[in-house]
Amino acid sequence: MQLTNLVIGQYYPGDSILHRADPRTKIIAAFLYVVVLFMVSGLPALVLLGAGAAAGIAVARIPPLWLYRGIRPVLFLVVITFLFQLFLFGGDVLWRLGPVNLYREGALQGGFLALRLLLLLVSSSLLTFTTPPVRLTDGLGRLMAPLAKLRFPAYELALMMTIALRFIPTLLVELDRIIKEIGRASCRERV
Numbered sequence: 001m002q003l004t005n006l007v008i009g010q011y012y013p014g015d016s017i018l019h020r021a022d023p024r025t026k027i028i029a030a031f032l033y034v035v036v037l038f039m040v041s042g043l044p045a046l047v048l049l050g051a052g053a054a055a056g057i058a059v060a061r062i063p064p065l066w067l068y069r070g071i072r073p074v075l076f077l078v079v080i081t082f083l084f085q086l087f088l089f090g091g092d093v094l095w096r097l098g099p100v101n102l103y104r105e106g107a108l109q110g111g112f113l114a115l116r117l118l119l120l121l122v123s124s125s126l127l128t129f130t131t132p133p134v135r136l137t138d139g140l141g142r143l144m145a146p147l148a149k150l151r152f153p154a155y156e157l158a159l160m161m162t163i164a165l166r167f168i169p170t171l172l173v174e175l176d177r178i179i180k181e182i183g184r185a186s187c188r189e190r191v
Contacts, residue, residue: 010070010128010129011128011129011130011131011132011133012060012062012066012129012130014060014061014062014130016059016060016061016130017059018056018059018060018126018130019060019130019131021130022139023131023135023136023138023139023140024139024142024143026127026130026131026139027127027136027139027140027143028143030123030124030126030127033049033052033053033123034120034123034124036049037049037116037119037120037123038116043112046112046115046116046119049119050115050119053119053122053123053126056123056126057122057126060126060129060130062126062129062130066129067122067125067129070121070125070128070129071118071121071122071125074121077117078114078117078118078121079114081110081113081114081117082110082111082113082114083110084110085106085107085109085110085113085114086102086103086106086107086110087100087101087102087103087106088106089103089105089106089109089110090103090105090106091103091104091105091106092104092105094107128165133162133165134162136162136165137158137159137161137162138158139158140154140157140158140161140162141154141155141158141159144157144158
């Protein structure tokens with residue numbers, strides 16, 4: 001896997017209504033989406049939230065490959081979540097191979113949690129894909145501005161968060177370079 005192809009936290013240029021929306025509105029909407037996402041307990045509500053995320057992606061005209069590249073690094077968490085639930089959640093046995101059991105309730109619970117985690121990733125990616133880092137910092141700073149009266153460093157915190165997002169691609173390029181250098185060094189040792 002080439003790490004420089006990852007697009008975690010990167011802005012996808014566009015001129016959609018989501019791209020032009022106020023960053024504070026997008027941040028609040030993303031926050032509320034996540035709150036609702038963790039409050040729902042049924043699959044129909046989760047499917048409805050998924051349809052909302054899909055509509056947001058369609059409106060923003062984010063290419064599916066770009067979205068996939070944005071969530072690919074953490075897809076293993078979705079798979080691990082599903083597998084843990086599948087094997088460890090009790091209930092009716094679907095399949096048995098020696099001491100290993102696959103449970104029906106585990107498959108349902110694992111699918112529900114995996115879908116919830118996937119929607120969390122997609123919604124947060126949608127926010128960063130449609131908001132340039134500078135506007136994201138400004139929006140976070142303005143939302144937290146009332147906390148400044150309590151001597152809370154609101155704008156500084158927003159700036160730190162945005163700088164962290166901005167340096168993810170740089171860190172990935174350096175990590176890719178280090179991995180390639182280690183690979184070359186190990187090849188030279190074998191020869």
